[in-house]
Amino acid sequence: MFPGNVTGVSKFADAILFSSLLNSTNPYFIIGAQALGAMEVYKAKIESIPMGYLVFGRESATGFVGQVNPLPSAKPSLAVIYALASKYLGMRALYLEGGSGASEPVPPDTIRAVRKFYDGLLITGGGIVSPERARSAARAGADLIVIGNLLQSPGYQETLRGIISASEGRRAPKRV
Helix, strand or coil, X not given: CCCCCHHHCCCCCCEEEEEEECCECCHHHHHHHHHHHHHXXXXXXXEEXXXXXXEECCCCHHHHHCCECCECCCCHHHHHXXXXXXXXXXXXXXXXXXXXXXXXXXXXXXXXXXXXXXXXXXXXXXXXXXXXXXXXXXXXXXXXXXXXXXXXXXXXXXXXXXXXXXXXXXXXXXXX
């Protein structure tokens, strides 16, 4: 599970992406919410997968709500230093978020640059609305691709089939 806030923890989940919004300007999203939700995760005996969460661009609701200092898409080196920080903090997963409903995904050059330095589970999402964009993210090094908003579109099934086909042949994600 990937909860949006502390009330999203469920004892019925097998695992939780226990995320820290690393480029937030508000400590609540970096560690506060995690502290508030930690006991619920412990009591429910949910496997916790520590995850760094990075938001790109200025247009997303995620960035607005999470009060982020958004990473510029044209500066992969900034994503790399955050990825290394995430790695050194012991985060086994890293989510590169283009933003819910973003018009453009995280650029393949950024995913590729991060992949060179980050060997954990690499997730990307936001703006992946076509097989071509999914293929590009997978070839750049993403282990998992998030396509949440697509599933809210009428007739999404055909596009989803194309995205799955475009992503086939990609190496299997690492066990985190």
